[in-house]
Amino acid sequence: MPAKTAQPPQMSARDRLLARRRPTLTMTICDDLQAKTDLEAARYALRRIKGEAADDPKNTVLADAVTAAEADVQAAQEAFDAAAIVLRFEALPRPAFEDLKKKHPPTEAQAEDGFDVNIDAFAPELIAASSLDDLTVDDARTFLDTWAEGEASLLFNTAWSVQNETRADVGKG
Secondary structure, X not given: XXXXXXXXXXXXXXXXXXXXXXXXXXXXXXXXXXXXXXXXXHHHHHHHHHHHHHHOOOOHHHHHHHHHHHHHHHHHHHHHHHHXXXXXXXXXXXXXXXXXXXXXXXXXXXXXOOOOOXXXXXXXXXXHHHEOOOOOHHHHHHHHHHOOHHHHHHHHHHHHHHHHOOOOOOOOO
């Protein structure tokens, strides 16, 4: 008879809830166009060859091609990862997020446009406060002012979106 292994005690739902981390999101920046292109090409080739292999499952040449394409994707992903910069953001505790919004009320014009905050003052503060990579308010302001519109928007939207991230699901019990 096999020996019984000790099972770790089950954590209660309350303990598991108390141990949860706040949500995190990432933003990946890769300035190496060749690494990005190579990764997309490798992924496309893998999808294509997998489709062919699915249509002819006994074909060993196609099976070998799938294995080779998977290796190509892995190599391209490693090159992309080496070139990329990954920024990480974590949701703030709700009171801190609400306080930050209150510190930056919208201007009259912004309020008329439906804004809840003065985005120009709020955005760098939120980015810095939610950054897990030690971005400062000055860093954030510099990026928002100097990056292309799309990248600057994505930077703010990532910091904003993590505040609204939902990891819960309402089930049928």
